[in-house]
Amino acid sequence: MFSHFLRNACLAVVLLSHSFVAGAAPKPATAKPAAPRIAALKLDAPIPVGPQVKVGKLSNGLTYYIQKNTRPERKLELRLVVKAGSIQEDEDQQGLAHFVEHMAFNGSTHFKKHELVGYLQSIGVKFGADLNAYTSFDETVYILPIPLDRPENLGKAFQVLEDWAHGLSFDDADIEKERGIVLEELRLGKGAGDRIGKKIWPKIYNGSRYAERLPIGKEEVLRNFKPETLRRYYRDWYRPDLMAVVAVGDVAPATIEKLVKSHFGKLANPTPLRPRVYAEIPAREETEAVVVTDPEAGGNSILVRYPVQPVREPDTVRGYREQMVEGLFGGMLGARLQELSQLADPPFLGGGSGVGKLTPFYKSFNASAVIGPGGAPKAIEALVRENERVRRYGFGQAELERARKNMLRSYERLYNEREKTESGAYVAEYMRNFLQQEPIPGIAAEYRYATELLPGVTLDEINAYARRTIPADSGKLVIYTGIERADSPPPQGDALLAALAAAEKAEVAPYEEKTLGAQLIAQPPKPGSIVLETTDKQLGLTHLTFSNGVKAILKPTDFRNDQVVMSAARYGGQSLFGDADILNARYANAIVASMGLKDYSPLDLSKVLAGKAAAVTMGLAGYSEVLGASSGATDIETMLQLVWLRFDAVRRDEDLFKSFIGKQVEAARNRLAQPGARFGDAVVATLYGNHPRAPRPLRPEEFEGISLDRSIAIYRERFSSAKDLTFVIVGSFDPVKLKPLLATYLGSLPTPDIPTAWCDVGLRPVKGVVKRAVHSGTEPKSTVSLTFTGEAPFSEAEQMRLQALVEVLNIRIIEVLREELSLIYGGSAGGQLGRIPYGNYTLSVTLPTGPENVDKVLKATFDEFERLKREGPTAADLAKVKQNWIQNHRKALRENGYWLGRIQSALLDGTDPAAILTHEERVNAMSAAQVQEAARRYLNTENYVQVVLYPEKKAQAAVKEAPAASAN
Incomplete structure (x- = not known):
């Protein structure tokens, strides 16, 4: 269901994709689209399958999902989903579920070796980017997007899927050839992450089979298995009762259903059937700390995992409502931890707490953090203290209202785009239904659930959920992973447990809510005026020039119902500043952005913007200055206000600057431990020598050369003026209604004279x-x-x-x-x-x-x-x-x-x-x-x-x- 997209970020303002494009002027989305009104919701009513999709099952047990969808036009997204992965491997098959997936591109009943990939490339399907597959613990999925500009493509695509399902060749010579490729993939995955993982997976999965069946498998098995062992896995687990065909795209459902039946109805299940068993994860009875280090680790982190619990996807409206409560809880707790990471001396570089899935059928409450200079005990103390604060005192009404606004806006945008959602999003939803039993009522029903149920969620209910979810006394797993350094020994397990116990028993005060203004700009600026307007009928553009000299190009489209994107650029950038200033110029925009706007810190800003979908970024590139912005159709004015403030309301915050620099230093230090990072640095150094403008990451000590005040001065020097900027605006807007807003916010931008041309700084690659x-x-x-x-x-x-x-x-x-x-x-x-x-x-x-x-x-x-x-x-x-x-x-x-x-x-x-x-x-x-x-x-x-x-x-x-x- 679409709420899957909201689980991890349901409380953040949903920002727009940066992939953006001609069409007639759209009808802008209304502020609050009306969900279909029918009889009052009954909480114990089952969640139905929505009318947008046809779900069927053949007599052999194969399931199919079919939906007509024209985004994009003349294209069909196909998936063959096999409900079997590495968990099903026998001892002598470890890695062979993944190997079977590789063999799907190495010859089959109707396609010789290399013929399949070559054919698909010839019709525009790119190997890797479009055509692909993956193997996980519990599933194997084949991805086949098919263009429909040629009539024969459709039938041939289903022939490909059928061959994958039961027609792979498994030629001995091809297996030997692929063995080398899979071993190279295994080699590619080696490193600190793999080494650490092999130590912690048994703890993460509490001794279950998941820790013993990583999809890449074991090297000795991959090198030495007999071809018949591979074929045995295919015979046992590639069978129709464990398969689904998902087809979403610009084809009549009746046509697709006929193809499914003709290509898959004849498949037979093997006799006898091996039972498809899901691995269990035992409950943890005691609290344990594990410390694992590696000299090439990418950083230091801590995880506190609370008891693992079985997952049950909601099958009633009541269950769906409980899932929304979980999302509200996670978002509010996440906001509090984000606030801690913005302190001048933060307890961690970044942290989070919330309920997450460990496998499709198990979940747990977790607290985790990327550790900074303060060390692991300090991070654990901060994480657990905030969890305890919530468990004991709960959240405040203002926090709930912000979370509710954000979640409703997220549902609203999904509902607004219901007729313009990409086929790939629907495909992913139906795959989750097959693999995890996630409900698929359709966004119309889900929007109705949200609009009718969310207003009734009370603070007492949220706080009761928090008390249930954060148990006071339970067995926990504490895992520290980090870089092995001679000058900085890792913490001992006993010290981690002591920090955990102390934090759970410490006195904590209720959270204090900061009073904030209700709007970004109390009084709009004095508007400028449009002094020139021309049109380009060929491209559907309107060109505007404002009284301050700023220009705009408008391109209204009907591609989306709730998306507006904007950009502006001009020459100048870092090239206008000398080598001595290059670090301040390079980081000026990031530093200014890290401190917020006007009177608002970044966290304060997110609170003021609750329920809004709008974002703006600005920056100094090497030879140019760029602005990027996005909003929902009803949030355009908010986006323009943010743009206006980026030119006018730079905020100086010494604590946030120290926090920003501290995080950069720690990230740079951690990066140097990684072989790939050192190699990348060597490539840049060989290409450009020691030129100060070379595009390389900074070393930890170099951040000492960055000045807060000089960085702000450079930003103001370039962005105190909108001279020579042309704002390009594309999306779902009415130009007539938009023009007055543009005159107000773009037409009033300051435009004092500044240089707007680049300078050649002499950066050249080596010759020879x-x-x-x-x-x-x-x-x-x-x-x-x-x-x-x-x-x-x-x-x-x-x-x-x-x-x-x-x-x-x-x-x-x-x-x-x-x-x-x-x-x-x-x-x-x-x-x-x-x-x-x-x-x-x-x-x-x-x-x-x-x-x-x-x-x-x-x-x-x-x-x-x-x-x-x-x-x-x-x-x-x-x-x-x-x-x-x-x-x-x-x-x-x-x-x-x-x-x-x-x-x-x-x-x-x-x-x-x-x-x-x-x-x-x-x-x-x-x-x-x-x-x-x-x-x-x-x-x-x-x-x-x-x-x-x-x-x-x-x-x-x-x-x-x-x-x-x-x-x-």
Whole structure:
């Protein structure tokens, strides 16, 4: 059900997606859409299956879900869901549930090896990004989005699903080839997280089977299993009574149902049936502390897990109401912990408490924190103290009202978008219904539940729930994980338990609610006026110029009913400040944002904005200044007020500045322990040397050079003026109603004269061939990084050719290095053209592999470079790229963010925004010869940087586990 999206963030203002795009002017959403009114809700009434979906079951037990949905048009989202995963593996099969998933792309009854992926790529389905699959403890899911521009695609897609269900080939030679790929995937996952996990999973899962059946499996099994062992898993568990077909998209349901029956009705269950048993998690009787450290850990953290309880998804209206109570409780408690993290000397960098799922059928109340300099006992004391404060005194009425407003607004937005929700969201909902029995009444029913039930939730009820959920006396599991440092020994388990016990017994006072204003701006600014208005009928744009010189471009759309997005950009940015100021300039926007607005801290601001969907970000990039904003259709004025305040109401808060810097220092210190981070730093250092403008993360000691007052001064210097800004606004609004608001808030922005041009700061990559080896990390892992750079004239046409080259490279990386040679699990190429501060290009390739395979990977990669320069892309590969681009573009044309981005980049780059209308023609006109020429130009083997990561030249370090401490 849609409330799933609200569980973890139901009390935060639901911000808008940053993927955005033409259409007729929409009808703006009303402030409070009316939910369907029928007879009064009965709390003990069962939750029905909503009318939007047809749920059926074949005689062999296979379940199917079918829904007609036109977002996006001419596309169908298909899933084959198997209710079996690694938990079902026998001792000699550990890792083979996941291996079966890999074999689904290696040949079947109707598709030879490589034929399936090649066919799907030819119709625009990209491997990895679109076509995919995953294996978990309790399920395996195959993901197949199908474009419907060709009639034959639909039938062939169902043939693919049927083959996955019972027609995999399991050829011995293909299994051996895939063995190397899966072992590379296992290698990729090795590191501190894996080492620590193997120590703590048995505790997390309290000795249950979950700790023994991690989906990736055991290396010795993967290396040595016999093919028949793999086939046995497939025969036992890929059966119709454990399967569901989910189909949501732009197809008539009757057509889909016919295909389901014809392709899956003939499947038979094996005899005898192995029982499908869910692993149980035993109850914890005693309190125990576990300390695990590793020299490469990414940070220090603490988890306090309260008793594990079985989960029962709501099957009545009363159960749904209880779930909303749980969401309100979690959001209010989270807000209190957020407040603690903003202290000048916070007890933790970030913390949270709430009820969370451990598996689909078990949950528990947890308290967790990322630990800062104060250490683990201080973090535990703060977490448990706040939990105790809530358990003893409960919440206040103001907290409940804010939480209620936010939750209602979240439901409202989902209801407003009910006819424009993406098919993928529905698919995920129906998968959860099959796997976890989550109800699927439909958003109309859920919105009705929210509007009728939430107002009746009382403070006494919430506080009673808090007392039940945070038990005073119960067995708890306390887990500390952290970096093993000689200069900073980890806490002992006894110390953690002592901190826990002390916090539970300590005296705590009731929470004090701070009195805040009811609105952002008491009196709107004196409006400016619109002095010029023109229209662009071809693109559906309205151009406005205000009396202060600020401009706006309006693009009303009907893509969403409750979404507005806005951006603005101009040149300048960090380039206008000297090297001595670069740290202050780089962090100016983050520092200012961390302190809030006007008289409000960030937490205060979230309280004032309760029930609103609006957000604004501003920042200084290397050569530009950018503003991004979003809101719901009824919250546009709030968004504009936030924009106005970002120019006028910078807030100075010494405590929040200290908190911000402290978190950055700790994060930087933790980052340096990670081999991947050290490798990334080496790539940047090799490419740019020690240039102060190089795009690298700071070292911990460098944060001492950041000044609060200088950072604020830099921010004010750039954002005290809106000179030369053009605001692009796209989404669900009425231009007639919007114009007066824009005149008030944009037309009144200050516009004193400031420079709005970039400066060349002299940042250039190294020239020639530079090779470097980096030794970091204890696992047998390597990564190859190749970066090609140089000068190149910028144009949209050339950018498209470079991107085509990158996509062809990605196809070849998968086909050659992965499928043919089994040298990698995954790798990727990326590239772009730039015109600031000079016409330039960057093309990079990143390939994780084993140390013993580095030379083979390099040779195979450079062989592909030379082949592309010599022969160009094959017609088939280029056609795959073009088809995927065309499919994505057609979908993007119905997204607000796409239009916003294209209009904004055209303004900044001086290109023609109307090029969006000729994209398909330009894609189709691109030739293999043009891509070949791009390969010769950009894959210049006389000018590139090669950095290779190798493990450290010493014995592998071992994760350390301190003796567990327990208290009865």
